[in-house]
Amino acid sequence: MAIKVGIPKSLLFYEYYPLWISFFEGLGAEVIVSDDTNKEILDIGVKASIDEACIPVKIFHGHVINIKDKVDYLFIPRIKSLFKNEYICPKFSGLPEMIKSSIKELPPIIDVEINFFKSKKHLKDTVIRAGRYVSSSNRVIMSSYNRAYLEYKKHRKKIKEGIINELTGADIVKNNIVDVRKVMVMGHPYNLYDSYLNMNLLNKIKQNEAKVFTPEMIDDKYLNKYVKDFDGELYWTFARKLIGTALYLSHKECVDGIIYISTFGCGIDSVVGDIVEKLIRRNSRIPFVHISLDEHSGEAGINTRVEAFMDMIKWRDVLEDNISAHG
Amino acid sequence: MKITFPHMGNTYIALKVIFEELGAEVVIPPKCNKNTLELGTLYSPELMCIPFKITVGNYLESIEKGADTMFMWGGCDVCRIGYYNTLQKDILQSLGYEIQMFCLEPMKNINDVKNFLKKLSFVSGSKNYIKVLPIFIKGLRTLYEIDELDDLVIKIRPRELNRGAVDRLYSSFKEDVNNANGYKSIVETIRRYKEKLLKIEIDKDKEVLRVGIVGEIYTVVEPFINQYLIERLGNMGVEVHRSVTSSEFIKEQLDFIPFLKSDKEEVHRGAKPYLNTEIGGHARHTVGNTVLYSEKNYDGVIHLMPFTCMPEIVAGSILSIVEKDKDIPILKLVLDEMTGESGYLTRIEAFIDLLLNRRESKFYERDISWS
Numbered sequence: 264m265a266i267k268v269g270i271p272k273s274l275l276f277y278e279y280y281p282l283w284i285s286f287f288e289g290l291g292a293e294v295i296v297s298d299d300t301n302k303e304i305l306d307i308g309v310k311a312s313i314d315e316a317c318i319p320v321k322i323f324h325g326h327v328i329n330i331k332d333k334v335d336y337l338f339i340p341r342i343k344s345l346f347k348n349e350y351i352c353p354k355f356s357g358l359p360e361m362i363k364s365s366i367k368e369l370p371p372i373i374d375v376e377i378n379f380f381k382s383k384k385h386l387k388d389t390v391i392r393a394g395r396y397v398s399s400s401n402r403v404i405m406s407s408y409n410r411a412y413l414e415y416k417k418h419r420k421k422i423k424e425g426i427i428n429e430l431t432g433a434d435i436v437k438n439n440i441v442d443v444r445k446v447m448v449m450g451h452p453y454n455l456y457d458s459y460l461n462m463n464l465l466n467k468i469k470q471n472e473a474k475v476f477t478p479e480m481i482d483d484k485y486l487n488k489y490v491k492d493f494d495g496e497l498y499w500t501f502a503r504k505l506i507g508t509a510l511y512l513s514h515k516e517c518v519d520g521i522i523y524i525s526t527f528g529c530g531i532d533s534v535v536g537d538i539v540e541k542l543i544r545r546n547s548r549i550p551f552v553h554i555s556l557d558e559h560s561g562e563a564g565i566n567t568r569v570e571a572f573m574d575m576i577k578w579r580d581v582l583e584d585n586i587s588a589h590g
Numbered sequence: 591m592k593i594t595f596p597h598m599g600n601t602y603i604a605l606k607v608i609f610e611e612l613g614a615e616v617v618i619p620p621k622c623n624k625n626t627l628e629l630g631t632l633y634s635p636e637l638m639c640i641p642f643k644i645t646v647g648n649y650l651e652s653i654e655k656g657a658d659t660m661f662m663w664g665g666c667d668v669c670r671i672g673y674y675n676t677l678q679k680d681i682l683q684s685l686g687y688e689i690q691m692f693c694l695e696p697m698k699n700i701n702d703v704k705n706f707l708k709k710l711s712f713v714s715g716s717k718n719y720i721k722v723l724p725i726f727i728k729g730l731r732t733l734y735e736i737d738e739l740d741d742l743v744i745k746i747r748p749r750e751l752n753r754g755a756v757d758r759l760y761s762s763f764k765e766d767v768n769n770a771n772g773y774k775s776i777v778e779t780i781r782r783y784k785e786k787l788l789k790i791e792i793d794k795d796k797e798v799l800r801v802g803i804v805g806e807i808y809t810v811v812e813p814f815i816n817q818y819l820i821e822r823l824g825n826m827g828v829e830v831h832r833s834v835t836s837s838e839f840i841k842e843q844l845d846f847i848p849f850l851k852s853d854k855e856e857v858h859r860g861a862k863p864y865l866n867t868e869i870g871g872h873a874r875h876t877v878g879n880t881v882l883y884s885e886k887n888y889d890g891v892i893h894l895m896p897f898t899c900m901p902e903i904v905a906g907s908i909l910s911i912v913e914k915d916k917d918i919p920i921l922k923l924v925l926d927e928m929t930g931e932s933g934y935l936t937r938i939e940a941f942i943d944l945l946l947n948r949r950e951s952k953f954y955e956r957d958i959s960w961s
């Protein structure tokens with residue numbers, strides 16, 4: 264029988280799932296992904312985790328509980344750094360420990376350390392260590408990884424074309440030509456693509472006849488170019504991406520509105536959200552709204568804010584048209 | 591140049607020594623108070639951690655007193671501290687202040703030390719950074735002296751025979767040390783008070799509770815943030831031990847220098863079964879020191895952290911198993927500008943009661959087994 268590897272559909276899953284899933288499947292494992300986030304997952308997650316944790320981490324706890332009894336292994340890598348000289352967030356480094364201390368009766372955890380802070384030299388090592396749980400052949404492991412990596416590349420390309428795989432519950436972002444306005448929704452990928460967590464925000468924008476964009480759709484090339492203008496060190500990957508996006512947008516003024524989604528209790532957002540907001544407001548005229556989600560956010564409240572924001576964008580168009588027509 | 595720096599407990603005394611010896615005019619921010627926090631909160635991002643807010647408050651209050659240059663420790667860690675500089679510069683600029691800022695980056699090797707000394711020599715206006723080295727060392731010595739004094743204070747306070755004797759002595763110490771200038775006279779003041787402290791009448795055989803403090807450094811070291819926790823515990827008859835102090839922190843930073851020994855290895859050994867890697871901030875120390883306290887049979891541990899502090903949240907999560915494994919009660923106190931005094935005190939008192947009860951029941955068990 265195939266070894267069952269469980270992957271919680273949470274946190275960086277949204278960024279890397281094609282890579283992770285096809286890697287383990289290529290090794291002959293059966294990959295079991297937890298359900299879409301739902302009320303039960305949120306509730307058990309909140310209950311299991313430390314009070315002070317951010318919602319995404321609480322939800323992660325819920326996803327672990329959701330699949331832990333169905334699998335032989337849980338894939339919870341210790342992600343310290345994904346890019347040179349950059350960290351993620353301390354919670355990603357301590358995630359295996361947080362899970363082990365809060366949840367009982369766990370299957371063994373594949374907790375390989377992913378740390379490319381100094382270089383990617385030991386990538387192969389990392390891959391082999393992860394693959395060893397399922398396969399004993401380094402050759403098989405590496406070739407499965409290479410194939411998985413291609414999958415991931417393809418996926419990234421699709422995202423840039425605006426098509427986000429349905430697995431993330433956000434396939435709605437297929438861009439439609441009749442939509443006129445463009446809205447950039449910014450935030451951590453797991454806030455953008457978990458439609459339970461953000462209460463279907465992307466769809467709501469879509470329903471307002473606007474195209475949705477996310478930072479992942481902007482090529483890193485551009486981000487990295489604009490981020491050079493930033494006065495200060497950006498040693499968090501999320502910070503580089505989001506601040507890069509903000510600089511890019513305020514320079515190009517290519518969207519009609521920007522929505523920043525953060526979650527209450529996120530240490531990174533408390534810094535990055537603030538910097539992004541200041542950059543946009545100071546350097547551009549793009550309407551901006553910051554929506555902070557917490558466990559108790561009601562959908563009605565979010566609806567009102569999104570509606571009001573979309574109305575504002577529409578009114579702005581009308582106003583500007585009038586001005587340019589008469590002036 | 592009028593230089594200032596944020597408060598973090600008594601570190602200001604050592605910083606004052608360094609900058610005065612460098613020949614700069616020093617503006618010490620007013621002792622952290624309600625106004626500091628209110629000012630800081632007003633101009634900081636809403637969900638930023640409390641050390642950031644207090645620091646902003648310190649700067650603003652110092653600027654009012656004429657400061658034009660800010661010194662800050664920062665650098666690239668996994669946590670927010672590395673962004674302090676950027677954000678604070680921006681805040682001050684948008685308030686219209688033209689302020690110079692310079693920052694102490696974490697030191698990992700001799701070269702980093704050299705760079706830091708170079709920055710310091712800029713303060714003194716000289717180009718010769720080698721001349722600055724002895725001044726830096728004087729600063730470190732002051733820091734050690736002051737932390738030694740504070741360690742002594744928390745040992746004696748719960749045992750004093752005349753209530754309030756330690757606190758009275760300490761406030762006159764603060765006054766004297768603030769009026770002293772330069773390395774020599776400051777260190778003399780500290781030593782003089784050490785002697786006075788040792789003369790305070792104590793009950794040597796008093797059975798006191800022993801509580802260890804772990805957590806994020808600002809919240810442990812700055813009494814205003816932790817609402818004078820250490821002093822209060824002492825006055826409740828509890829002997830406190832701080833696992834994080836400024837001097838230990840610096841020692842660990844500099845322990846690539848052969849003669850500087852820190853407790854780092856020991857702490858890592860303690861943390862090993864639970865967290866065998868650095869995840870940022872003081873998380874590994876929090877876990878490690880808690881284990882060490884349990885090994886040394888402390889009665890309990892208090893874990894201090896700023897609200898939304900990422901590394902300490904991970905540590906807090908892990909402490910929940912350490913607490914069970916090692917059978918040592920842990921009280922987690924999360925601090926922000928909303929932390930109210932009365933609820934906070936109630937929790938501390940309840941915790942101390944719990945520890946007292948545990949102690950008594952242990953003795954009781956022993957009594958029975960003797961009979």
Ligand code: SF4
Nearest residue numbers: 317352354529530531
């Ligand atoms: S980046 Fe923010 S939301 Fe994500 S795990 Fe860290 S604190 Fe939580």
